[in-house]
Amino acid sequence: MSAETTAVPGGEGLADRTVRWAKISEFLAREGFIIIFFAWAVYLTIATDTFLTEGNVLILLRQAAIFAIIGIGTTMVAILGELDISFGAILSLAGCVAAAWIVGGHHPLLAAAIAVAIGGSVGLVNGLLVNHIRIPSVVATLGTLGVVEGLAMMYTRGSSIFGDGLDRIAWLARGDVLGVPSSVVIAFGMYLVGWAVTTRTPFGAHLYATGDNREAAYRAGIPVQRLRLIVFVLAGALAGLAGLMQVARIGRAQSSMGADALFPVLTAVILGGVSISGGRGRLVNTLVASVFLASITNGLILLGVDSQVQRVVQGAVLIVAVSLDRLRR
């Protein structure tokens, strides 16, 4: 092909164009959804009076915040080349147990610790199953998803947990710092820490290297098994914390409350450009993608689109995102 192009006068221009197109497609594949996000935001701003208002943007961010926090752990697991789908069940169980303790009169901090501990324990089980029983992570976490969801149902016996005590954590959802909802502040703060950890510390370097080439990482002396265990525990703990925050947001707890998390969190991680095969992806993109997904739901509601259609659109967005990921190869 290159022989042909050089034979034609001006053929080098074609080669240049090929390089440029490769760069453009690389950029589109990596950050393309941000352009779609932008276009969508511009469209909504024109089509509705309400989209770009302070009130709506804060609603949007609040919707995104809790799932975005789960996304930190899920992204780190995905960078390692694994997949964790148990976070929804963890959110349910941790949320229900924490809510029951708070309603029972215990201090919210204790409840928060319990929520995080439950999440971390499930994460530990995930990590041990993957490390030592050598079950593929999707299967292992599908298993724990079922078990933990079942435990949440047994714990609540199918009823909701609510009570005056839950007012004590309402600030997590309704409070604000200088006008910004506290859940949004917490999410941003955690992303800042997550960004620093993944890009500026040896832990982050080992995380990427292990996901990229596990064998090379192992041979270089990186403790790949321990690293994987830590990341699964971290992902579980974050999902547990998200459970508490969800309770604060909706003012009660029920065993099914985590079921809605699976789709948006995984979509945000994939949309953010985290390769399922590991070694690639940036936390910041997961954050932006989480906000984008919330803006799709939010925008469709503002446009008066039927709620059933929303799922169709979300599914289509996931497919487009994965297609973009394939473009990169």
Place this chain on the structure above:
Amino acid sequence: MSNHPQTAPDPAASAASFAAHGLWKHYGGVAAVRDVSIDFPAGSVTAIVGDNGAGKSTLIKMLCGAIQPDRGHIVVNGVEQRFTTPAAARQAGIATVYQDLALADHRNVAENLFLGRELVRSFGPVKVLRRADMRRDAIAALADLKIQVPDVRREARTLSGGQRQGVAIARAVHQGASILVMDEPMAALGLQEQGRVIGLVERLAERGLTQLIVSHNLDHVFRLSTRIVVMRLGQLVAVRDTADTDRSEVLHLISGIEPARARSGATREPGEAAQ
């Protein structure tokens, strides 16, 4: 280990002798390696040749700690060693370089060079990467070995096979290895790239690094090595100085068909070689 890559390695300090004594390895009822004793003088470039199943890779895996021998031991600089992990072997200065298994494709050259040994600045329990220092040291380490890469910030996947090999070797040397084990170092390389790898092997030998090369390709073996070790059916059958042998003799030794033994003056029996 070495935090001062700018200082050129002292050849005397990095010279290391290395030997295997009576190594055995069974898989099921089959002896993959039987009673192999061999020494690798400091600064030698030894090629290990043999047919598939001759026990070459089992032998080098034992030498670099990836598997443990059933019997026998390894001696480094006169000290008897038993490696339970590749990390333990690396501690003793033995590094293995695999073309495909060495680098993380989406990490850059500098990050790959410091893989597992990152330079950090500690703030209490928090460790922060010294990224600029690592880039600078990576440039110095590569220049020191005359390994050319376009930019240490380029992802490893953008490098050619020879450059990848160079980065992997530079990492081993930079991290203090004095014994390098290379598995098919020139496989799938173009002619020019092969020339670069040969040059690198020669420069490393001049510095006194002990090198072991496993290869199927006798052309490569004759161009790279100073000694040739032949294995057959798990046993060491011959050790020759590369200068004193030729392809046909080595081929005969590999296949087990007796050659016309015209060059008895140059030959050494394996038993002698191991002492």
